[in-house]
Amino acid sequence: MTMYQNFDKSLERRFIRYAKIDTQSDPESPTCPSTEKQKKLGILLVKELLALGLTDAEIDDNGYVYATIPANTDKPVPVICFCSHMDTSPDCSGENVVPIIHSNYQGEDLILPDDRSIIIKLLEHKDLQHQIGHDIITASGTTLLGADNKAGIAEIMEAAAFLVKNPDIQHGVIKILFTPDEEIGRGVDKVDLNKLSADFAYTIDGETLGSIEDETFSADGATLTINGVSSHPGFAKGKMESAIKILAEVLVALPKDKLTPETTSGKEGFIHPVGVKGQVEQAEAQFIIRDFTDEKLAEHENLLKETVENVMKNYPNSTYNLNIAAQYRNMKQVLDQHPKIIEYGIEAIERAGVKAKKQSIRGGTDGSRLSFMGLPCPNIFAGEHAFHSKQEWVSVQDMEKAVQTIINIACIWEENS
Template sequence: MQKVIERFLKYVKVDTQSLDDMEQVPSTEKQKNLAAILVEELIEIGAADVKMDDHCYVYATIPATTDKKLPVLGLIAHMDTSNAISGENVKPQIIQNYDGKSIVLNKELSIFLDPSEHPSLINYIGQDLIVTDGTTLLGADDKAGVAEIMTLAEYLLNHPEIKHGTIKIGFTPDEEVGRGVDFFDVEGFGADFAYTVDGGELGEIEYENFNAAGGKVEIQGKSIHPGSAKDKMLNALLLAMEFQSMLPVQQNPMYTENYEGFFMLSNLEGGVDFAKASYIIRDHDKVKFEEKKARFLKIGDYLNDKYGEGTFTVTVKDSYYNMKEKIEPHIHLIDNAKLAMEELGVTPIVVPIRGGTDGARLSYMGLPCPNLCTGGHNYHGRYEYISIQSMEKVVEILLKLVESYSK
């Protein structure tokens, strides 16, 4: 399974960051660079029906090796990386036989990956870790999933004696900006059900996720020279701060965990005359989710009443919904994932996703699609890392799943 590491180290060096608020899919042309590499590799290893469409979706088929009628299993990962921190010129480092001490990511910039701040590191003493150089993210979210699926694909194509049904592979763009399946061809994909390989710690299985929406607040202020501003100026930035102050303080992501929802101010820009803010709104509970959206809009109404109609323009747009209700009728997906892990000595960890995956939206598009671990930690930042042994184990888990649907 060493090829999973070779692939991963190759993929992370391709900059595939996606961008918010872009109309086109993919949001960045550079995502097509990795897609083209994957198409070439899939053809080389002998996959069938390999193609990249106009929107940068990569599809392929691993043909069945038996005439027995079996369900068609799909495996999906996304190619883009977060734009929270640079993904350009990624320089991965391998820490062999990790000793449990602080890891120097960048001596020159005094950037360290310390177990006192990242206690999960202690679980990997004696293992080999892939880390960043402290200046970029690593990209395990989700190039680890891409590498793991590709490695499984090559293994199965090289071992036709392993009897299995048809397996469909899909790689998507723009997952990080919430548009990963906008143009995913569910019907053409042809799977009965699928897994996204886009989770974290080894053993994680996720089939509950946030209901999610994006909120936009545009504020029209009145810019007046400060020397004559009394009773005339409306500072749009201060009004934006007033809007934020009316949201529940404890429903901020820095104070929440597990099933607790939140409002998050993700961007604020502008000046005295005009400002705009972007929010993400999340809750696992559908009723609480609807209440949060209503509250968000109500604040806008209140402030317009206070400062004048048209001062605030507040909009909310749903992004995705909790996949739980779509997965429970197909609970075999969770049961088989647990069994595959247990047979390989991995403890299953069923956790709610405090975010979303392509699988959440796909589940509502008719393709039940829970999420599996990749082995990574600390996504979207310079302290991201992944265990080599975990990545190799994920490939084994995927193989076990293929076998479980071949009986």
């Protein structure tokens, strides 16, 4: 099989071209996409896909990009989709990104020139130990880089270009999907699965070289509203029950040495307050609740409810409302029914000369929701690290391995059909 080679540095040039476009999403916006600027990248990608000869490439009104690489085999092969998201996180600025290539990395701390207090330290970024001799791309110190998930987009685009230019490599129909608003949890809200018409998919949005993720958190959101009793503060004795203070008591009563993001790792879940607002009469807290099983998720929600009820016993004239809404579920529940997706993904990684590592995500991906919408979809590494921060970085050589993995997946499905 022909191996992908990044001879003319087209991969890093492609990635840098995408990284320079500000595509930050906005959780406060009700529109889809949440920011119009995401379409700027989508329009560029469609132009490049059309230039490759993918005649059906398009961007729809909601900012989703679709394209098809036609099959070049007579075999009936399942239709495989490769998916990445165009938006970058609202947590850190993505405006005026200046990507910098640190060639032939030799283990030094990377001091970013536009803010020299931003240092990517070898001791703090363990994966840098495996990057000696690689070319590392960072931003300049004032923004995130956007490798989450423009590394994935560049890798899919590079693999598409390679397959189009090498028609001797046989594959079935391949679908390409680029989504908006993944970072704010809306990445597949408006996806047209009929238009996509794929059997299985892979998101290219993982971190460490060789990782394939078949498991995510199961996730719920909770809104706790406390209805207190307001009174003029000069005449409040025996009357006022401040919703702000009641809510503060609830937050203080929740566990501190467990069930929090800062005290958990691996397969441990948490109850995490992410926003608070309020006045004396009414106060509100938003929570995210996470674990790997639905049973554990229910336990955490019961603990939250019990905590609230214990606090409320001291405030007889106040009431509360706890509203819990499902966000996404552990995609392993679906993927375990389709073992070939993971099996072929692992084989594709190892054919690229990389040891595959099956992992769980302490988070979610577009693939979580796609899996439950009828499109089973694990997550493959893109090489992105320290995402959502000014210390974000990616290795060109890791990205090359991701491109080869995508090509290998397409081949393996054809070979086994």
